Amino acid sequence: MSRSPAPPEPPTTALPAGPVLGVSVAVWRDGKVLLIQRGHDPWRGAWSLPGGRVERGETLIEAVARELLEETGLVLGVPRLVETLDAIDRAEDGTVRGHFVIIVFAADAEGTPIAATDAADFGWFTLDAMDALTTTPGLKRIVALSAPA
Numbered sequence: 001m002s003r004s005p006a007p008p009e010p011p012t013t014a015l016p017a018g019p020v021l022g023v024s025v026a027v028w029r030d031g032k033v034l035l036i037q038r039g040h041d042p043w044r045g046a047w048s049l050p051g052g053r054v055e056r057g058e059t060l061i062e063a064v065a066r067e068l069l070e071e072t073g074l075v076l077g078v079p080r081l082v083e084t085l086d087a088i089d090r091a092e093d094g095t096v097r098g099h100f101v102i103i104v105f106a107a108d109a110e111g112t113p114i115a116a117t118d119a120a121d122f123g124w125f126t127l128d129a130m131d132a133l134t135t136t137p138g139l140k141r142i143v144a145l146s147a148p149a
Helices: 060-072 128-132 139-146
Strands: 020-026 032-038 051-053 080-090 096-106 119-125
Touching: 020 060, 020 139, 032 060, 032 139, 051 060, 060 096, 060 119, 080 139, 096 139, 128 139
Parallel strands: 020 096
Antiparallel strands: 020 051, 032 119, 080 096
């Protein structure tokens, strides 16, 4: 009598033990910054800078160039460091669902943007226009710091 193999265990979605390292980039053109509307959690539907997680073995610059290309189709120019921030996603009861340490850059970029991978949409916004948007935590402050001199 042969036994059928046991069904596979369901995948677990355990939270990482510590913060996740991420990058983002502010691309400015004609006094407006490029924002993407997030297509996935965390912060699905919120507007944010293009960016994402740094992969193992990847430098910060390699990560920000890859994320910008994946999310918008743009090719990164020479980036400058703007700020670091903690983005903490909390449930209504205060439980931490995710903690991201994000290194923010500003850079020129070549190409015409598209909404790709996890970007549901994209748009060019002035700093004042951001007041009408639902954004990721601290976005307006970061965008203001990234503005060209």
